[in-house]
Amino acid sequence: MNFKPVLAAALVAAFCSSTVMAAEPQEVRQQEMKAGGEAFGAMAAIAKGQKPYDAAVVKASLEKLAEVSKDFHNHFPKGSETGYESEASIKIWEDSAGFKAANDKFAADVASVLAALPADQAGVTAAVGTIGANCGACHQTYRVKR
Amino acid sequence: MRLKSVVAGLVVLAAIGAGGGLWLTAPKPLPESHWQALAAPDLGNGERIFNAGGCVSCHAAPGAEGDAKRVLSGGLALKSPFGTFHVPNISPDPKAGIGEWTLAEFGNAMKRGVGRNGEHLYPSFPYGSYARMKDQDIADLYGFMKTLPVSNNIAAPHELGFPFNIRLAVGGWKLLYFNDAPRVELAGADPQVLAGQYLVEGPGHCGECHTPRNALGGFKAGEWLAGGPNPEGEGRIPDITPGSKTMGAWSTDEIAAYLETGFTPDYDSVGGSMVDVQQNMARLKAEDRAAIAAYLKAVPVR
Incomplete structure (x- = not known):
């Protein structure tokens, strides 16, 4: 008879840890896009002349974008198509190869810019163009406003 | 005799009605x-x-x-x-x-x-x-x-x-x-707003997607540019009036910048079918984008 409450408590604990500890994939990918947008925004501000060129800011931004671009595609398991205000298009799952290719191009463009760190405002402007083209290109097909 | 004339009368009326209907609905x-x-x-x-x-x-x-x-x-x-x-x-x-x-x-x-x-x-x-x-x-x-x-x-x-x-x-x-x-009356609006009205309501045909339609494909009254479900598939077409949850708070400069670069003020990007639209808008002169932005700030909140 003492066994039942113990099992119940164990089940509750297991349930809580699985929902509280691990963030849902929808939330992880939204946080990544937000962080990527902020990093990109810091570079765009330099490109537009709103902020002076700052090598440390550029490097940190590119490192954040590199992290996001390499990891982003890992957070679209089956079952995470909707929920948590996800704006993911069903095409991510229908054409997972196309989505992965778009993600890989984003990662490759960021990596190439990071490898030859932009040394001045003109370099940052070029980098913003190269990297930024990936945003709309992917969102055109794989993101849906709800 | 009387029945016949009633029937004849109805036939004549129907013919006039159909004829009138054809005239009213003929290509002009x-x-x-x-x-x-x-x-x-x-x-x-x-x-x-x-x-x-x-x-x-x-x-x-x-x-x-x-x-x-x-x-x-x-x-x-x-x-x-x-x-x-x-x-x-x-x-x-x-x-x-x-x-x-x-x-x-x-x-x-x-x-x-x-x-x-x-x-x-x-x-x-x-x-x-x-x-x-x-x-x-x-x-x-x-x-x-x-x-x-x-x-x-x-x-x-x-x-x-x-x-x-x-x-x-x-x-x-x-x-x-x-x-x-005109889709909206903008009494006393300045020339920039009117220039934007022309581009948005005429050649730009923004309302064709951004205004919700009824079952017969007509625009719902009083909902100009108010957005709604995407008739082509997933998701929603955003409200682009000053009452919009997504872009109501943007300044005219930020709207114009979005049309030029495809980026929102917080560096989210354009998506969906708007990507092509934005790329076309990027080819316009800055003054045309500024006019569109000024008009979007001047239309009634929905």
Whole structure:
């Protein structure tokens, strides 16, 4: 008879840890896009002349974008198509190869810019163009406003 | 005797009704003379109108990039609640395209929704907006489009359900919803706002997606640019009035910057079918984007 409450408590604990500890994939990918947008925004501000060129800011931004671009595609398991205000298009799952290719191009463009760190405002402007083209290109097909 | 005359009377009434209905719903092109007094086309302005109208978004081959977008071969399938429209070839090819069309024929398609054979065109081709365009802009656009490459592609016929497959039914739609009046009254608005009104309500045809429609495909009253469910598939078309949850707080400069670069003030990016629209808008002069932004700040909140 003492066994039942113990099992119940164990089940509750297991349930809580699985929902509280691990963030849902929808939330992880939204946080990544937000962080990527902020990093990109810091570079765009330099490109537009709103902020002076700052090598440390550029490097940190590119490192954040590199992290996001390499990891982003890992957070679209089956079952995470909707929920948590996800704006993911069903095409991510229908054409997972196309989505992965778009993600890989984003990662490759960021990596190439990071490898030859932009040394001045003109370099940052070029980098913003190269990297930024990936945003709309992917969102055109794989993101849906709800 | 009396029954006969009643029946005869009804038949006559029905005939008048049908005749009147046919007259009311008949295609009404503007006369040839309407299109004769215009100046020679200004190709630069024609290109500007071409970009403002975003012709390539629907009329280029699906997936075309770069210069290939200038080939208006048609072929895109436009899904709608009424069926699937297959976008036609409007390149200057004399047979497959519109190379042999006169300015009057082109103008009547643009402003009256009437095809070359005098038939109603479906409003999936947004003449409901183009009706507001200046005649000279139509002539300039006509001239510019003649300079584009030809394509011999012939698009598939539309696949529409009954009764939408009957072109005559478009006459009823026009009777209910087709006019060239301003979408919103902006009494005393400054010239920049009015310039934006022209671009948005006319060539830009922004309301065709951003205004919700009723079951007959007419704009819902009082919901100009208020957004709604995406009739082409997943998701929603955003509200773009100053009451918008997504962009109501943007400044005019931020709206203009979005149209130029595709980035929102917090560096989210343009997506979906707006990507093509934004790329067309990026080709306009800054003053045209600023005018569009000023108008979007001036329209009523929804």
